Amino acid sequence: MANFPRYAIYYTSAPDSALDRFGGSLLGYDTHSGEDLPFPDGLPPDWRDLTQDPRKYGFHATLKAPIALADGKGETRLAAACELFADLARPVPVIRPIVDSISGFIAVIPAEPSADLDLLAAEATKAFDPFRAPLNGEDRARRNPAALTPRQRDYLDRWGYPYVFEEFRFHMTLTGRLPAERREPVVAMLRERFAATGMETLAIDAIALCRQDDANSRFRVIGRWQLHD
Numbered sequence: 001m002a003n004f005p006r007y008a009i010y011y012t013s014a015p016d017s018a019l020d021r022f023g024g025s026l027l028g029y030d031t032h033s034g035e036d037l038p039f040p041d042g043l044p045p046d047w048r049d050l051t052q053d054p055r056k057y058g059f060h061a062t063l064k065a066p067i068a069l070a071d072g073k074g075e076t077r078l079a080a081a082c083e084l085f086a087d088l089a090r091p092v093p094v095i096r097p098i099v100d101s102i103s104g105f106i107a108v109i110p111a112e113p114s115a116d117l118d119l120l121a122a123e124a125t126k127a128f129d130p131f132r133a134p135l136n137g138e139d140r141a142r143r144n145p146a147a148l149t150p151r152q153r154d155y156l157d158r159w160g161y162p163y164v165f166e167e168f169r170f171h172m173t174l175t176g177r178l179p180a181e182r183r184e185p186v187v188a189m190l191r192e193r194f195a196a197t198g199m200e201t202l203a204i205d206a207i208a209l210c211r212q213d214d215a216n217s218r219f220r221v222i223g224r225w226q227l228h229d
Contacts, residue, residue, distance in 0.1 A: 003068035003069075003133060004068065004212065004213060004214045004215065005068075005069075005075075005211050005212060005213050005214070006066045006067060006068055006211070006212045006219075007066065007067055007068075007069065007075070007078060007131075007209060007210065007211055007212075008057075008060075008062065008064060008065060008066040008067070008209075008210045008212075008219060009062075009063045009064035009082065009124055009128055009207055009208070009209060009210075010058075010060035010061060010062060010063060010207070010208045010210050010219075010221075011060060011061040011063060011170075011172075011204050011206065011207065011208065012031060012032070012058070012059065012060050012206070012208040012210075012221055012224065013059070014206070015032045015033075018197045018198070018199060019097075019108075019197065019199060019202065020032070020059065022193070022194060022197050023059030023108070023172060023174065024037055024058075024059050025037050025038070025039065025040050026039070026040070026043075026051065026059075026174050026190070026193075027051050027054055027055045027058065027059055027174070028048065028051065028055060029055045029058055029059075029218060030058075031057075031058025031059055031060060031210065031218075031219065031220060031221050032220075032221045034218070034220040040193075043189075044186075050175050050176055050178065050182075050186075051174070051175055051176065052176060053173075053176035053177075054105075054173040054174065054175065054176060055218065056218050056219065057173070057210075057218070057219050058210070058218060058219050058220070058221070059172060059173075059174075060172060060173075060208070060210070060219075061170050061171060061172045061204075062163075063120065063121050063124040063125075063207060064124045064125060064128045064129075064161075065160065065161040065163075066212065066219075067128075067131065067132040067133065067160060068132075068133040069131055069132075069133060070130070070131060070132060070133045070134075071133070073130070073131045075211070075222075077131075078128070078131050078209065079209055079222075079223050081127065081128065081131065082207060082209050082223060082225055083225055085123075085124070085127050085128075085207065085225075086206070086207055086225035086226060086227050086228065087225075087228060088228070089228055089229060090116075090119065090120065090123070090227070090228075090229065091116040091119070091229055092116070092203055092204065092205050092227050092228075092229045093114050093116035093117035093120055093203070093204040094114075094116075094201055094202070094203045094204070095110035095111070095112075095114050095117060095170070095201070095202050095204065096110065096111040096112065096200065096201060096202075097109070097110065097111070097194075097199060097201075097202045098110075098111045098191075098194075099174070099187060099190045099191045099194045100187060101178075101183045101187055102169065102171050103177070104177040104178060104180075104183070105173055105174075105175050105176055105177045105178060106173075106174045106175040106178065106183070106186055106187055106190055107171035107172055107173045107174055107175075108171070108172040108174065108194070109169070109170060109171050109172075110170055114170075117170055117204055118168060120204065120227075121164070121168045121170070122164070122165055122168070124207070125159055125161075125164045125165070125168075129159060129160070132160050134160075135156070135157075135160050140156065140157075143156055143161075143162060145162075148162050151166070151167065152167055155167060170204075174190060204227075205226060205227050206224055206225060206226050206227060207224070207225055207227065208221045208223065208224040208225075209221070209222055209223040209224070210222065
């Protein structure tokens with residue numbers, strides 16, 4: 001059984017920014033306020049079901065996947081570590097965001113690889129790992145290690161999450177995993193809506209500390225820090 005509360009280090013867009021309104025409205029959840037949001041008009045009738053899984057986490061991109069805190073590591077110390085991490089000088093990644101399918105679900109992703117973004121994610125993986133409680137057997141089994149590559153299993157056992165370093169793929173999820181026949185029309189619809197935001201570049205310029213209180217709760221932002229280059 002997973003221990004709670006759980007914490008994650010995410011990139012979240014600034015509250016009430018165009019990207020925040022776009023993602024939050026499509027998920028029906030504001031990860032900053034913790035409030036439900038009405039879906040925009042014109043979505044498929046089963047949209048609530050299609051977005052059930054990502055709604056739990058809010059509109060975000062993972063930098064350090066959800067963890068329970070290790071013994072002796074409290075929320076105040078984790079927040080202080082986030083502030084220190086944000087204050088370190090590093091290149092602020094800037095990507096060209098697009099909507100596309102990734103591993104069967106639809107997300108906002110970079111149009112091209114970004115070395116600066118990969119570096120940020122790798123540094124976050126390492127910096128916040130001392131706060132992570134070891135995986136228990138149930139948590140590990142939930143990652144279905146038999147379906148992972150050997151390198152992903154190694155990362156799961158060492159870092160608590162299989163998709164780090166070379167396996168990292170930045171994505172801000174908009175749907176759950178869709179049947180193949182649903183993906184193309186949903187991608188087309190979401191691309192049209194995303195184009196209406198006018199967003200051509202996106203600076204990954206902040207980290208957010210998010211907390212999930214229990215298994216039935218959604219993640220919510222409890223702190224957000226600007227990055228400095």
